[in-house]
Amino acid sequence: MMAELAFLFGVTRKLLGGLPLTIELVTLSVATGALLAVAMALARSASRIAAVLVSFYVFVFRGSPLLLQMFFIYYGLGQFAAVRDSFAWPALRDPTFCAILSLALNTAAYTSEILRGGLASVPSGAIEAGRAVGMSRVMLLRRVVLPLAIRQALPAYSNELIAMVKSTSLASIVTLMEVSGIAYALVSETYRAIEVLSCAGAIYLVLIVLLTRGVWLVETWLSPAGSRA
């Protein structure tokens, strides 16, 4: 029993070594993805051509597995001499950059759809009311449209954030030793799959509980009464 506990404790300690990388992958790709998504949502409403391009982008990145996207960006691009000789190679050579890039491009596609849903849900009455009291476009956006849209979109976006935490586990295919990468290596060293993967699962669970809690706080803050009944 003591030996078992010591094993689990040792495994968890080794797995936690990958946690900083997992968190780095999530934060950088979510931040980049969110910026891209906002840009795309704005472009969509600005011009018809941009709208077509954005929906094509969403179609491609939502329609194919993230695993393949990551594989293409890392192993695929590296096979072309033109890419290896280009200015982008110092960045594309780096597995961390490739992983963040593919995670960000993927989440951007989903997030832009979530944003679109949020924007569409703002009642036209609210916008008209804003105009009626003489708000400018910017003020209307800041005081009426965005708070309503974001509050509507948050529950869906928190799902996307959770999915992103779990998606980082794919980064081990591009040689990154984040929590699951270390877990797989430990499984093949110790051949004790159930124990090791349970420890990894527990780490993700804690991470996601903290994340959900954070999003809930933001949701509460955005609600009119300051709290949800």
Place this chain on the structure above:
Amino acid sequence: MRFLRPLAAAILFAAPALAPAAALAKSYKHITIATEGAYAPYNMHAPDGKLIGFEIDLGNDLCARMKITCTWVAQDWDSMIPALNAGKFDAIMDGMSITPARLKVIAFSRNYSQSPTVFLVKKGGPLATMPDTGLAVSLDDKTAADKAFAAIKPILKGKTVGVQVATIQLNLLNKYLKDTVTIRSYKTTQEHDLDLAAGRIDAALASTAYFVSTLGRPGGNAFVEVGPRFTGGLLGQGTGVGMRKSDPELKAMFDKAINAAIKDGTIKKLSLKWFKVDISPAS
């Protein structure tokens, strides 16, 4: 909970009925062998999706000798041993080396091939002039091993070496070169070949029998094998058929069949067919 009783009774009665069936399975009319299908030329997928390779030919030959039928399944390398012990299949033939660590969890047949471990680098690159190229070094001989690593450490300093995860080659890097090189571990050997071609790593470390396939592929002539040819020690005693420890009868059958296949030259013939070199073990 009354309704559970008939169920419990049924299970109790069924248990002895099932036991003879399990005992019957021990006579091995039919087994399932797992391989990776991604470790050419040991085993690979043909363009039509069929499994082919040295181990497929050898396995079929061994099954014929043992007078049993065999089914092949493709299985990920990094979960192969847990899956074997979980009963998903009965044997592993996947270039798996017999090592003390693996012998703690599964049983192995006697070895059916033995191939040294070498570095693969780009021709004309900075590592192409690695010393001791072609020198056979047994890691069982500590002085020879220390001398060989002392010779190659200066040129490897600060370089990045790719290796497949959970292999004896990764163990070699961890034990002897951890402080000298940056180690990148890959899910498959093909992925480190891709990254060697892309220049993300400076060298790949694998068994020379595997590199036969890398060198034979289009673009393979850009690479060259360098450095000592390592065997023994933590590299194990060659590759064998992996089996559950609870199947000693099956192990005995495989041992007998492999001995016969070595004796009549079948393994040498298959080795020359797939590897172009003889990696059959001494009987």
